[in-house]
Amino acid sequence: MVSAAARQTDRHLDQVLLFLTRNRTVPVSGEKLARDLGVSHSRMFRMIDRLRGMGVEIQGEPFTGFRLMRLPDVIVPDLLRERLRTREFGREIHHLYTVDSTNAFAERLVSGQDPPHGTLVVAEEQTAGRGRLGRRWISHPGAGLYMTLVLRPEIPISMAPLMTLGAAVAAHESIERVTGLDVDVKWPNDLLVGGRKVSGILCELQAELDRVSSITIGIGINVNHTEFPDEIAPIATSLSIETGRRHSRIEVLLDFLATFERLYGEFLAGGPGVVMNAWTRASSFASGRRLEVHDGFRTIRGATDGLEAPGGLRIRQADGSVEVVYSGDVISWE
Amino acid sequence: MGAVRIGYTLPAAMNFEDIKELVRIVAGEASLDEVEVERSGVRVRIKRSGASVEAAAEPVASPPAADPVSDADAPASTPAPPPAAVAPPSEAAPPEEPGLAYVTSPIVGTFYRSPSPDADPFVSIGDTVAKGDIVCIIEAMKLMNEIEAEASGEIVSVFVENNHPVEYGERLFAIRPR
Numbered sequence: 317m318v319s320a321a322a323r324q325t326d327r328h329l330d331q332v333l334l335f336l337t338r339n340r341t342v343p344v345s346g347e348k349l350a351r352d353l354g355v356s357h358s359r360m361f362r363m364i365d366r367l368r369g370m371g372v373e374i375q376g377e378p379f380t381g382f383r384l385m386r387l388p389d390v391i392v393p394d395l396l397r398e399r400l401r402t403r404e405f406g407r408e409i410h411h412l413y414t415v416d417s418t419n420a421f422a423e424r425l426v427s428g429q430d431p432p433h434g435t436l437v438v439a440e441e442q443t444a445g446r447g448r449l450g451r452r453w454i455s456h457p458g459a460g461l462y463m464t465l466v467l468r469p470e471i472p473i474s475m476a477p478l479m480t481l482g483a484a485v486a487a488h489e490s491i492e493r494v495t496g497l498d499v500d501v502k503w504p505n506d507l508l509v510g511g512r513k514v515s516g517i518l519c520e521l522q523a524e525l526d527r528v529s530s531i532t533i534g535i536g537i538n539v540n541h542t543e544f545p546d547e548i549a550p551i552a553t554s555l556s557i558e559t560g561r562r563h564s565r566i567e568v569l570l571d572f573l574a575t576f577e578r579l580y581g582e583f584l585a586g587g588p589g590v591v592m593n594a595w596t597r598a599s600s601f602a603s604g605r606r607l608e609v610h611d612g613f614r615t616i617r618g619a620t621d622g623l624e625a626p627g628g629l630r631i632r633q634a635d636g637s638v639e640v641v642y643s644g645d646v647i648s649w650e
Numbered sequence: 651m652g653a654v655r656i657g658y659t660l661p662a663a664m665n666f667e668d669i670k671e672l673v674r675i676v677a678g679e680a681s682l683d684e685v686e687v688e689r690s691g692v693r694v695r696i697k698r699s700g701a702s703v704e705a706a707a708e709p710v711a712s713p714p715a716a717d718p719v720s721d722a723d724a725p726a727s728t729p730a731p732p733p734a735a736v737a738p739p740s741e742a743a744p745p746e747e748p749g750l751a752y753v754t755s756p757i758v759g760t761f762y763r764s765p766s767p768d769a770d771p772f773v774s775i776g777d778t779v780a781k782g783d784i785v786c787i788i789e790a791m792k793l794m795n796e797i798e799a800e801a802s803g804e805i806v807s808v809f810v811e812n813n814h815p816v817e818y819g820e821r822l823f824a825i826r827p828r
Contacts, residue, residue: 448789448792449766449767450765450766450767450768450769473756473757473795474756474757474758474818476757476793476795477757477759477790477791477793479793480791480792480793481791504791504792505791505792517792518792518794519792519793519794520793520794520795520796521793521794521795521796523756523795526756531793611760611813611815612760612812612813612814613811613813613814626758626790626791627790627791628758628790628791642758642759642760642789642790642791642815643759643760643789643790643791643792643815644760
């Protein structure tokens, strides 16, 4: 849970960064900052310390004034909104400095309020970032993009899984464009660079009768992580590890929101084939790939043979028969 | 009577709504007696019978030969979820017992009885549930779909084993309403 006081602090931190960004040429007096925000001096200084602890380069002292030395890669909603190239995706932003998980936050949003289509929840740090089957998602502060997008498509439930494939295709395209890396999509929606995972997606569906009420699409992208815990180091990587330089989370986010919104519009107009074709173009796993999938109670081996709506993976087995898997892990591939 | 063209484009994915729409078209078009549509392994036949219109669906032996995703211009074929109200999803399913409420799967996917592998099941036989309580999760392509009880009452049957695949419309639980 995120307390009301923590949400208030999040907003104050955003305001400090907004203020310092808008006044980058002159030192801003701590007294004025505190007054504008309506907080005490000591609270103001604690916030400056906290931002410095996150790697934000703020020069100065309380009585000489504060000055931002470099634009930080922190997602300040007012600054992000100015640069958005979308109509709906990311127009409503919940920016959290620390949260249990953006998916959990978004689920609380949709169960309590009525967030508009395209609402973005994005966090600097997750304390309980999660993956499928209760697995953990490593969420080093400020290193990755930890976000959840709330979509409210008017589509039947049976088509909802296409949104998770669409999100993967969009993230794939954006990461390739921003970093120049060669990114692959492992079924259904993991992104790989050099065979190691840089991004994972986990979604939840909220439905009423046979219609989608909302879909919360959780996406984690390892952007500037420099290392991973031993147990996942052999299978995980980050954009920064792969290119040898730091990348702007903001650029990846802006491109992703624009790309996904465009693909989403094409899907609404053109149907499931739009997403399935885009996925097929993006993924080397779409056809002729020999692999094994474990779906919880059985392991299926064979060569991939395209997608089955709404995104199941067709696997041609040794005896020529085709099995379609709708969930599970690709546990090995050639 | 020769072929009759009607101004209706078939969607790539046929769902129950689409079939209802077809029935409406046949009902409203006096010159049409019968319509047959085949989509990805499911054939739907809608036939005028006196004043009423009947619909029937059946699986087709061989799926269409076209590669579902090879041609960007052709919409990928979408095997319509077998329309629950037209054809029962599984021939093997025993008839429904009157008086019981059934929770069915709204989606093709994998059935999970608990929120994570080492957690307790949401519900077990003998448990009392309230309408709207979460009874299981169906996953498809990492989309988690929490399924709610459709009625308040006692869980009397669990039809599917944990981690097993389920079809669209397949029965998951039976609830004896209270």
